[in-house]
Amino acid sequence: MKILLLLAYIQLAVAETPCISITGPQITGSDLASANPAFARIPSESPLAPAPLPGSTRIFYPAELQSIASRFSFAVGTPDQVCFRFATGLLNREQLLDEMRKTLNLTGARIELLETSPGLVPDGKLDFPLQGLGAPAAPNQKTPLFWRGNIIYAGDRRFPVQAKVRIAAPFNRVVAIDVLKSGMPVRAEQLRLETVEGYPPTKSSEFTLEQVAGMVPLRPIAAGGEVRLDNLTVPNDVNRGDLIHVEVRFGAAHLALTGRAETGGRVGETIDIRNLESKKLFRARIEARDRAIVTPGEGERN
Numbered sequence: 001m002k003i004l005l006l007l008a009y010i011q012l013a014v015a016e017t018p019c020i021s022i023t024g025p026q027i028t029g030s031d032l033a034s035a036n037p038a039f040a041r042i043p044s045e046s047p048l049a050p051a052p053l054p055g056s057t058r059i060f061y062p063a064e065l066q067s068i069a070s071r072f073s074f075a076v077g078t079p080d081q082v083c084f085r086f087a088t089g090l091l092n093r094e095q096l097l098d099e100m101r102k103t104l105n106l107t108g109a110r111i112e113l114l115e116t117s118p119g120l121v122p123d124g125k126l127d128f129p130l131q132g133l134g135a136p137a138a139p140n141q142k143t144p145l146f147w148r149g150n151i152i153y154a155g156d157r158r159f160p161v162q163a164k165v166r167i168a169a170p171f172n173r174v175v176a177i178d179v180l181k182s183g184m185p186v187r188a189e190q191l192r193l194e195t196v197e198g199y200p201p202t203k204s205s206e207f208t209l210e211q212v213a214g215m216v217p218l219r220p221i222a223a224g225g226e227v228r229l230d231n232l233t234v235p236n237d238v239n240r241g242d243l244i245h246v247e248v249r250f251g252a253a254h255l256a257l258t259g260r261a262e263t264g265g266r267v268g269e270t271i272d273i274r275n276l277e278s279k280k281l282f283r284a285r286i287e288a289r290d291r292a293i294v295t296p297g298e299g300e301r302n
Helices: 002-016 029-035 062-071 093-104
Strands: 019-022 026-028 047-050 057-060 082-086 110-116 125-127 145-153 157-176 191-198 243-250 253-261 270-275 281-288 291-294
Touching: 019 029, 026 029, 029 047, 029 082, 047 057, 057 062, 093 110, 093 125, 093 157, 243 281
Parallel strands: 019 082, 243 291
Antiparallel strands: 026 047, 057 082, 110 157, 125 145, 145 157, 157 191, 243 253, 253 270, 270 281, 281 291
């Protein structure tokens, strides 16, 4: 019973002790002097204890305060206990939007802030990197997204926060004028740019008509459909059925022949080629669009 009463007394004493707000990583001499001028003899920058975490407190009890005074070669009698807490407040929505706009750095972008992390957060610098922003399945979807970030406080400590946002910005997309068939290189005259508004694409997914022309769709694209990088691939330098000049090298001996490609590939890749005379299948490495080479170790398949 005595222990319970003692604990209750301590909790009551802590609750009644006014806490001083700090913003640094350490409780310093100047912080303690602001609570009790008797400690003004301590150098202002001297660290006394790590700053408490947001939402918690750090109490200096009389015995500890006497010990601190003794460490700096002076006496203070029996001082009252001192309480410190890390400065906190609610997320500032305007500051949050400003930071998000800076991160996006997109002309005409609109950010609708729907929700923010509840409760108190430490005073510090907002950090909302692009890596913390989710992405919809398609740019034209208006589904709210979570943007995760941090508040950097007390030096390099990080306090996680998040916001639910809806983002829209004008951007260009590539659209097919005609039906684009899979496996067939795209021509520039089959494409056009159009400006739409939606979730902005990342820099790595932006491309021009010139970059798309000559690439090959993996799946057909209907007229009026959006052309996306994830549905495009670089065309083969050699396709199945192409005639290709083959050079066979074996030491000082060189043999030239013409074969027909049985598989497709790009320069540097190894493909199957059939000898037009012997009908045998062998493998060769593509050197150019119409040339391949066979070296020791790359022999006949059958």
